[in-house]
Every structure is written in structure tokens, then in C-alpha cells.
Amino acid sequence: MPYSKRYKVAFFSMTSCEGCQLLVLSCENELPDILTHVNIVYFREAMSEKSTDYDIAFIEGSATTAKEVRKLRKIRKQAKIVITLGACSSTGGLNRLKNRFKIDDLKESVYGKEALGSQAFDTKRVRAVDEIIEVDHHLHGCPISKEEFLKSFNDLLLGLKPHAPNYPVCTDCKIAGNVCVFKKGETCLGPVTRAGCSAVCVTYGSICWGCRGFVDAPNIAAHTETLQRHGMKKEEALSFLSLYSTGLTGKKEKKIVR
Amino acid sequence: MKKELNIRVKELTRVEGHGNIVIDVKKGVVKEVKLEIVESPRFFEVMLRGRRYDEAQHIMARICGICATSHSSASLKAIEMAMGIRITPQTKLLRRLAFCGENLQSHLLHLFFLVLPDIFGVDSIVPLMQSHPDLIKTALELKRVSNEICTVIGGRAVHPISLAPGGMLHIPAQDELKRLKSEITGTFDKLQGMLEFFKEVPIPDFKKPRELIALKKRGEYSIYDGIATSSNKYSIKTEEYTKKIKEYVVPYSTAKQAVSPKGTFMVGAMARVNNNFRSLSPRAQKAAKEAGLKPPLENPFLNNIAQLIECFHLSEEALGLIDTALKTELKKEPLRKPKSWGRGVGIVEAPRGTLFHDYTIDKRGIITDANCVIPTATNLHSIEEDLKAFVLTLLDRPKAEIQNRVETLVRAYDPCISCSTHIMDVTFI
Numbered sequence: 001m002p003y004s005k006r007y008k009v010a011f012f013s014m015t016s017c018e019g020c021q022l023l024v025l026s027c028e029n030e031l032p033d034i035l036t037h038v039n040i041v042y043f044r045e046a047m048s049e050k051s052t053d054y055d056i057a058f059i060e061g062s063a064t065t066a067k068e069v070r071k072l073r074k075i076r077k078q079a080k081i082v083i084t085l086g087a088c089s090s091t092g093g094l095n096r097l098k099n100r101f102k103i104d105d106l107k108e109s110v111y112g113k114e115a116l117g118s119q120a121f122d123t124k125r126v127r128a129v130d131e132i133i134e135v136d137h138h139l140h141g142c143p144i145s146k147e148e149f150l151k152s153f154n155d156l157l158l159g160l161k162p163h164a165p166n167y168p169v170c171t172d173c174k175i176a177g178n179v180c181v182f183k184k185g186e187t188c189l190g191p192v193t194r195a196g197c198s199a200v201c202v203t204y205g206s207i208c209w210g211c212r213g214f215v216d217a218p219n220i221a222a223h224t225e226t227l228q229r230h231g232m233k234k235e236e237a238l239s240f241l242s243l244y245s246t247g248l249t250g251k252k253e254k255k256i257v258r
Numbered sequence: 259m260k261k262e263l264n265i266r267v268k269e270l271t272r273v274e275g276h277g278n279i280v281i282d283v284k285k286g287v288v289k290e291v292k293l294e295i296v297e298s299p300r301f302f303e304v305m306l307r308g309r310r311y312d313e314a315q316h317i318m319a320r321i322c323g324i325c326a327t328s329h330s331s332a333s334l335k336a337i338e339m340a341m342g343i344r345i346t347p348q349t350k351l352l353r354r355l356a357f358c359g360e361n362l363q364s365h366l367l368h369l370f371f372l373v374l375p376d377i378f379g380v381d382s383i384v385p386l387m388q389s390h391p392d393l394i395k396t397a398l399e400l401k402r403v404s405n406e407i408c409t410v411i412g413g414r415a416v417h418p419i420s421l422a423p424g425g426m427l428h429i430p431a432q433d434e435l436k437r438l439k440s441e442i443t444g445t446f447d448k449l450q451g452m453l454e455f456f457k458e459v460p461i462p463d464f465k466k467p468r469e470l471i472a473l474k475k476r477g478e479y480s481i482y483d484g485i486a487t488s489s490n491k492y493s494i495k496t497e498e499y500t501k502k503i504k505e506y507v508v509p510y511s512t513a514k515q516a517v518s519p520k521g522t523f524m525v526g527a528m529a530r531v532n533n534n535f536r537s538l539s540p541r542a543q544k545a546a547k548e549a550g551l552k553p554p555l556e557n558p559f560l561n562n563i564a565q566l567i568e569c570f571h572l573s574e575e576a577l578g579l580i581d582t583a584l585k586t587e588l589k590k591e592p593l594r595k596p597k598s599w600g601r602g603v604g605i606v607e608a609p610r611g612t613l614f615h616d617y618t619i620d621k622r623g624i625i626t627d628a629n630c631v632i633p634t635a636t637n638l639h640s641i642e643e644d645l646k647a648f649v650l651t652l653l654d655r656p657k658a659e660i661q662n663r664v665e666t667l668v669r670a671y672d673p674c675i676s677c678s679t680h681i682m683d684v685t686f687i
Binding site for chain 1: 297299300301304305307308309310313316317320321322323324326367371382384387398399401402405412413414415416417419420422426427428
């Protein structure tokens with residue numbers, strides 16, 4: 001699309017904490033500028049207007065109900081560009097932890113036996129958006145990185161393809177000048193996790209939890225061994241690697257975004 | 259007067275999460291009023307099952323993007339209680355500071371992004387950027403500073419990084435704190451401007467006596483510590499909260515509802531201001547006086563102005579905490595290690611009210627059982643009761659106006675629906 005056209009932008013949210021939308025709203029310095037370049041036509045958390053005419057759809061949250069699956073297909077039909085916003089939509093995120101259990105067991109243990117017959121509690125296995133529809137670009141992270149969001153938005157306005165890094169968080173971490181988490185006697189998922197977050201968690205004293213999903217073709221076997229060498233039992237290492245149940249992105253991703 | 263009314267607001271906007279309002283009036287009698295919570299359940303308590311204690315804070319913060327620090331704090335308090343971890347005064351100070359930042363951020367988001375458009379009768383904050391640029395500039399600046407508090411302490415505005423069981427992983431530099439201090443000091447004029455604006459906004463004359471529950475602790479405006487106490491003069495022992503606050507499932511909602519021994523009750527900013535009025539900071543007291551707010555608070559629409567009054571308090575408390583931090587010179591402390599295992603209950607005043615996290619941890623440090631009581635769900639019953647009474651005062655109005663008014667009432671409660679769908683008692687086998 002030519003730059004002269006004002007994009008109509010919509011933000012949709014599926015099953016999530018809506019923190020990534022909140023991060024968009026927390027671009028206090030940039031929002032007024034953004035709004036001079038695009039029309040935001042749908043953003044339920046922040047506006048009453050509900051439009052079905054949009055060019056770019058940002059989707060937050062994973063698909064966990066039949067209704068959400070239908071909504072996603074509708075969005076794909078309408079939008080020229082579909083971008084996932086955050087871990088829940090990009091990889092399934094923490095929501096995927098639920099998939100370890102049977103749905104009926106979940107419903108019963110949480111809402112009681114009477115819930116089994118109720119539609120209100122109907123929920124499916126958690127899926128990432130690209131397991132259902134084609135996605136043009138993923139914004140990874142739990143939450144997304146504000147800088148990456150703004151950069152991708154900017155790229156779109158300029159008619160460029162946004163770019164998702166395909167190297168590990170370790171690279172970002174070195175650039176940030178951090179001491180390696182393993183050197184501090186702790187364990188970390190940085191070596192197999194997709195960068196783009198400036199390694200902010202390690203900078204603030206924590207570890208990489210793997211929220212951005214794995215890089216393409218991660219060497220999980222080798223990293224499991226590394227974790228074991230640093231004191232974890234095999235089950236613990238696998239449990240740690242499964243926190244964001246990653247490695248599942250890119251199923252239907254278009255080649256162009258790489 | 260109209261005798262029949264049927265309203266169905268699908269996907270209520272400008273609230274956090276997905277909910278519908280259903281109102282059915284026949285022959286002047288309210289047949290049905292429901293707040294359907296259609297947010298998909300996420301089963302957070304189940305997600306925690308089998309996870310390590312030091313992952314809980316990271317996982318549970320993700321219940322909600324707006325009040326992540328509250329969930330983190332309640333989660334950490336539950337873990338630390340269960341595992342006999344005593345945190346240092348410095349840790350507590352920093353966590354409280356992050357907590358102030360988050361409560362501020364949440365209140366400001368609600369007041370400016372979600373309520374302000376109602377006042378001007380527009381769809382969102384966007385048209386207001388054109389029509390009232392100064393007001394919106396002030397609003398955005400206030401919100402930016404509140405986010406800064408969270409960022410300096412927690413590492414980012416959404417989902418804090420540095421909070422961990424037993425301590426803090428990051429210590430802010432002195433000059434960062436000094437910068438925060440000057441930025442917060444600069445916000446009082448802006449808050450005052452907002453107060454002058456909000457206090458002139460007429461609210462519906464809708465009073466209904468109510469039970470209000472909030473944390474209480476001697477000598478402070480309790481947000482981080484204390485015991486849940488009712489305006490009906492009884493308190494709830496933290497470990498025995500399930501005996502007093504009864505949760506139940508309604509078939510049309512993925513959030514549970516709750517009642518106290520007295521029936522319907524309300525939590526949140528209005529409950530805190532009402533129950534702890536005399537412990538508000540001097541500037542907040544002054545603001546309350548100017549707004550003409552004093553207990554007993556019976557009109558739920560006052561929750562908005564109560565949030566603004568809390569903004570004065572939270573900013574002042576944040577300044578006090580920063581002053582203490584600057585005097586004591588913060589230093590990196592090692593995390594306190596777990597000493598035991600068992601059950602722990604963490605309780606805080608999240609922006610929307612009293613929040614409980616209750617975990618059982620086994621001797622390997624693995625979480626075997628979890629339950630959370632979340633303020634929005636606690637409030638759902640109260641919202642419905644208010645809607646029933648309120649809609650009867652509106653029956654002679656055009657339908658569109660009624661719809662708008664009832665939406666405004668629900669929004670005044672500042673419901674956070676993503677949060678509320680995780681209210682669940684989970685018993686793990």
C-alpha cells in the first residue's frame with residue numbers, strides 16, 4: 001500500500017491479560033504522533049467505536065474457544081496485514097500451560113460438576129494465532145517490547161516489512177553488557193530464545209524465561225544438557241523449557257517476514 | 259413511564275476484558291439483570307499446579323496486564339508466608355513503591371482512557387486529543403510518570419521483572435530515584451487540575467447503603483498490609499477468608515461471584531477511602547474535602563472520584579518511600595531462602611480491591627494447590643444489585659440513554675474482567 005493512504009488499524013484481543021494492549025496505550029509520548037498517521041478503528045479496551053473496515057489487524061491473546069477461532073478467520077478475511085501482539089497470540093504463551101490437563105478435568109476442578117454442561121465454560125486447547133490463520137508478522141514477548149512495536153509500526157507505515165530477529169537473547173544480553181546468568185550460578189533460557197527484548201529481564205536481575213519463543217531450529221537437546229550441567233534434573237530442565245511451551249511459532253508464517 | 263425494557267450490551271467497551279450486560283424489565287418489574295462475563299477462562303490456578311514456587315510470581319503476574327504488580331505482590335506474600343521467608347525492610351519498601359506506581363497507573367488509565375470519554379459523550383480519548391488537547395496532555399503526562407515508577411523499580415510498566423520470592427533482584431540507582439522524586443512532585447499541580455475538572459462532573463443521584471470491605475491496619479492507609487475489614491465492623495482473618503467470603507458459580511459467567519455474611523458487598527477505591535478515610539495523606543484529605551467526599555459513601559459512581567483522591571495519596575506515599583530510600587542508601591541484598599513449606603495466603607489492596615492469593619507448597623518447593631479471590635469478581639454481585647436498582651430510576655428515559663447510563667455504572671466499578679475469570683477454587687488431586 002502506498003504511504004499516502006491512511007491505514008485503518010484495529011486491535012483485537014482473544015484470551016490474554018490485555019497487557020500488550022496496555023503497553024500500546026502506555027506509549028504516552030508516541031501515541032499522539034501515531035494517531036496523526038493512522039486511524040485506529042477498533043480498540044475495545046479503549047474505545048466504544050466498533051468498525052469492521054480495517055487494513056492492519058493487531059491480535060492479542062490465544063485462541064481458546066470456537067468463537068475466537070471464528071473471529072480470527074473473519075479478521076484474516078478483512079485485514080490486509082495481520083500481526084500478532086505478544087506471546088499469547090504468537091506462540092500460545094503461558095496460556096498453553098493449561099494444555100497439560102484434560103479440559104473436562106479443568107472445568108470440573110475449577111467451577112464444579114455443574115459446569116460440565118454449561119456452555120459458558122467451554123474452552124478448547126490453547127492455540128497460537130498462526131495455528132489457525134496466516135500471520136504476516138509476529139511481535140513476540142510477554143509483554144511485547146515497546147521499542148519493537150514502535151519500530152514495526154514505523155516499518156509498516158513506510159511500506160517496509162517488519163523484521164523479527166532470529167538470533168538468541170544471549171546476543172541482546174551481551175550488547176546490554178550483562179553478566180551471564182550461568183556465570184552467576186543460575187539457569188536461563190536465553191541461549192534458545194528469540195532476541196528482540198534487549199534482554200531486559202537479565203538487566204533487571206532476573207533470568208530469561210523464554211517468553212519470546214525459541215529461535216528457529218533451536219538445539220533443545222543441547223540446552224537441556226546445559227541446564228543439567230548447571231544443576232537441574234532432566235525433568236526440571238524440561239519443565240523449565242516448557243514454561244512458555246515455545247518452539248511452536250512459524251507454522252504458517254509467510255517467508256517474507258524473515 | 260416505560261414498562262418494558264430489553265437491553266443487551268454485547269462486548270461492553272472501555273473495560274478491561276470481555277463482558278455483556280443483559281437487562282430485562284417486564285411490566286415495570288425487573289425480571290433479569292445480568293453481567294455476563296464471556297472472557298474465556300484461563301485456569302491460572304491450574305496452570306500453577308506442578309510449577310516451582312519461584313515461577314509463581316512470574317506466572318501469576320500474567321493474570322492481568324493492568325494489575326500485574328498486585329498479583330505479583332499477593333503471590334510473593336503467599337509464597338513467603340508458606341515458606342517462612344522474612345523479607346527485609348528494604349525489599350518491602352521497594353515493593354510498596356512499585357505497588358504505589360501500579361495503583362496510580364491503573365486509576366489514571368481508568369479515569370482518562372475509560373471514564374473521560376463518557377463524560378464528553380465521545381467514543382474514546384482520540385477525539386479529545388483534538389478538542390481538549392491540554393487536558394489529554396496532562397492525562398498522558400500523569401500516566402507516564404506512574405509508569406516510570408513501575409519501570410524504575412520493576413523494570414517495565416507491564417509485568418514487573420525484579421520482584422522475586424525473598425527479595426528484589428534489582429536495586430534502583432540513587433539518581434533514578436531522585437529523578438522519580440522530582441517527576442512525582444511535579445504531578446500534584448496536574449492532579450489538582452484533574453480534581454477541579456472531575457469534581458464538577460455531575461453524577462447520577464443514586465444512593466444505596468452498602469457494605470464496603472477493605473484492608474485495615476493501624477496508623478496507615480492500608481494498601482499493602484492489614485486485615486480485611488468491613489464497614490459493618492467485623493474483620494476477616496486472612497487464613498480463614500473462605501469462611502467469610504463465599505464464592506459461587508453463576509451459569510452465565512466465567513467469573514465466580516461472592517457474598518459476605520451480610521450479603522452484597524463492594525471492594526475497591528471507594529471502599530478504601532470510606533473505611534480508611536482518616537488515614538489518607540494530607541493532600542488526599544484536602545482533595546476529598548474539595549470534592550465534598552466523606553463517609554459513608556453510598557453512591558457507586560463516587561468510585562471514580564475516590565480513585566482520583568487515592569492518586570493524591572499514592573503519589574504522596576511514593577514520595578515518602580523515595581525519601582526513606584534516599585536516606586538509607588539502598589544496597590543489593592541476597593534473596594532470603596525458604597525455610598519451610600505448607601500453606602500461605604497473600605493479601606493486598608489491588609487497584610480494584612482486596613486480592614487474595616492462597617497457595618499450598620510441598621517440600622520440594624512445588625505448588626500443589628492454589629486459589630485466588632479477585633476483586634472484580636467479588637464486585638460482580640454488587641454491580642448486578644446496583645444495576646437492578648438503578649435501572650428502575652431510568653425507565654422513563656429513552657433506551658439509548660438507559661443503555662449509556664448502565665454502561666457508565668458498570669464502568670464506574672472499573673471492572674477488570676481478564677482478572678475476574680480466574681476466580682476459582684481448585685482442589686488438586
